Amino acid sequence: MSDTRAIRLLRYEDGRVLGERDDVLAVEEPLEIRVEGRSIAVVMRTPGHDRELAAGFLLAEGVIKSAKDLFDITTCVPPAGGEKGHAVDVALARPGAVDLDKLTRHVFTSSSCGICSQTSIEAVLRVRKRLTDRMRIEAAILLALPAQLAERQTAFQTTGGLHACALFDRTGKLLALREDVGRHNALDKLTGWALLEKRTPLRGHVVLLSGRTSFEMMQKAHAAGIPVVASISAPSSLAVELARASGQTLAGFVRGRSMNLYAGAQRIGKPAGRAGRADAAGTHPTSIRKAPSSRRTA
Numbered sequence: 612m613s614d615t616r617a618i619r620l621l622r623y624e625d626g627r628v629l630g631e632r633d634d635v636l637a638v639e640e641p642l643e644i645r646v647e648g649r650s651i652a653v654v655m656r657t658p659g660h661d662r663e664l665a666a667g668f669l670l671a672e673g674v675i676k677s678a679k680d681l682f683d684i685t686t687c688v689p690p691a692g693g694e695k696g697h698a699v700d701v702a703l704a705r706p707g708a709v710d711l712d713k714l715t716r717h718v719f720t721s722s723s724c725g726i727c728s729q730t731s732i733e734a735v736l737r738v739r740k741r742l743t744d745r746m747r748i749e750a751a752i753l754l755a756l757p758a759q760l761a762e763r764q765t766a767f768q769t770t771g772g773l774h775a776c777a778l779f780d781r782t783g784k785l786l787a788l789r790e791d792v793g794r795h796n797a798l799d800k801l802t803g804w805a806l807l808e809k810r811t812p813l814r815g816h817v818v819l820l821s822g823r824t825s826f827e828m829m830q831k832a833h834a835a836g837i838p839v840v841a842s843i844s845a846p847s848s849l850a851v852e853l854a855r856a857s858g859q860t861l862a863g864f865v866r867g868r869s870m871n872l873y874a875g876a877q878r879i880g881k882p883a884g885r886a887g888r889a890d891a892a893g894t895h896p897t898s899i900r901k902a903p904s905s906r907r908t909a
Contacts, residue, residue, distance in 0.1 A: 637772040643698035656796045665699045667803030671831040673738040742858040744838035746815040749880040752783040775821040802835040812836025829853045872897040
């Protein structure tokens, strides 16, 4: 199934209608996630990598912790002429170990559930312990990751309407990239891929987000064991609080030659040039700017 769709539109510019134009949009359709035949969530997503999306979603919700907890994931395709959308049904290796009555889409993520910030963070750390990964990555490598992401965002280049998440190792090697209309879905697809490939927990890895970093994005990365989360945009206040409590590194505004380090700065190797100083715990926000190159370009 294609993740893009061609349409016709009317172009309006400078006070006048210029006529019809061809355009391409990112597809958005519902996916029902079932566990042992029971519906537990419906997400609006870009079709593709649905098994990974389901696996990543269940990893983030604490239903599974590794590929060993899965028996199978099957895709249910609607009959011809039926409603659009698909369903995936997840069979667990130990079905009796999960209380499906307590599983909801908003275990960690609802901003209207009345749970305070501290309670939300404590809930995350009850499912997964604080990360103690001692990996380090050079600042120059981290600053170079957005260029790799941009080069490989093929669907975004066509539509301009998709979020992306990319997984890298500490040397800056791109391992996988997923795009989706929902940034949470993109990350679920990415961590689901890692889980199905039996790569989790993702010690020594970096995830790069094309959008802002929310509490939920940090929680999903923490569930997959990712120690370093970097974003081209800004984090929320609760995302920073969670990063500091969970032992994760959080970098924001990773653009060009500079970035802000909000948590876990001790994992970032500083460039030869001028850089901000992190405290011993790596919890104070820090700004790093890449040292100028000695080479000149024409």
